[in-house]
Amino acid sequence: GQNIDQPTEMTATEGAIVQINCTYQTSGFNGLFWYQQHAGEAPTFLSYNVLDGLEEKGRFSSFLSRSKGYSYLLLKELQMKDSASYLCVPLDSNYQLIWGAGTKLIIKP
Amino acid sequence: ETGVTQTPRHLVMGMTNKKSLKCEQHLGHNAMYWYKQSAKKPLELMFVYNFKEQTENNSVPSRFSPECPNSSHLFLHLHTLQPEDSALYLCASSQGTFEAGELFFGEGSRLTVL
Numbered sequence: 087g088q089n090i091d092q093p094t095e096m097t098a099t100e101g102a103i104v105q106i107n108c109t110y111q112t113s114g115f116n117g118l119f120w121y122q123q124h125a126g127e128a129p130t131f132l133s134y135n136v137l138d139g140l141e142e143k144g145r146f147s148s149f150l151s152r153s154k155g156y157s158y159l160l161l162k163e164l165q166m167k168d169s170a171s172y173l174c175v176p177l178d179s180n181y182q183l184i185w186g187a188g189t190k191l192i193i194k195p
Numbered sequence: 196e197t198g199v200t201q202t203p204r205h206l207v208m209g210m211t212n213k214k215s216l217k218c219e220q221h222l223g224h225n226a227m228y229w230y231k232q233s234a235k236k237p238l239e240l241m242f243v244y245n246f247k248e249q250t251e252n253n254s255v256p257s258r259f260s261p262e263c264p265n266s267s268h269l270f271l272h273l274h275t276l277q278p279e280d281s282a283l284y285l286c287a288s289s290q291g292t293f294e295a296g297e298l299f300f301g302e303g304s305r306l307t308v309l
Contacts, residue, residue: 116296117296119296119297126283127302127303128285128287128300128301128302128303129238129285129298129300130300131297131298131299134296134297175296177295177296181292181293181295181296182240182295183240183295183296183298185237185238185239185240186237187235187236187237188237
């Protein structure tokens, strides 16, 4: 079956760094996406990894290891507006996105 | 206008009503999607259209009926819904179905079925 494993909830402090880990099992693999979703709003695209390694985009970086079925999202210099759910979303061999429940990140002052 | 626009943003309907959700995208994309998001659950893909043709129906009950008259517009017709259909309905678009990962979502239509 297809499966995504992320922590349900994490708490971090404003200005700090947080790493959200994700392990996945899919039928084939065509890349992995990270989306951000604020409560009551639609998801917005953050990053895409298809090859192993780190992709950096401003305060956010995403890492992928295909052999380990593992990815992480690294958020630096946390701001209160970063409080949201973060969704690790692999793309399977049929180009279907596999959505999980995500990680709810709470930022405290 | 830019992006993906959904109307109405909020809808309350009885189980015997008929209503429609509308989605319009101004991104020049060729693929459009309907997703359902129930409280604290992952997104569920309902329908996929590519170049106006339905390419996926994810075992959705017939009380949900999609319509895609052109690549920019997508409708979801609703009739005789059940209270468990109350959810956030999200429309999304992508360049094509092979670019299905980078989705652009509308703000959603929050549906309450009484």
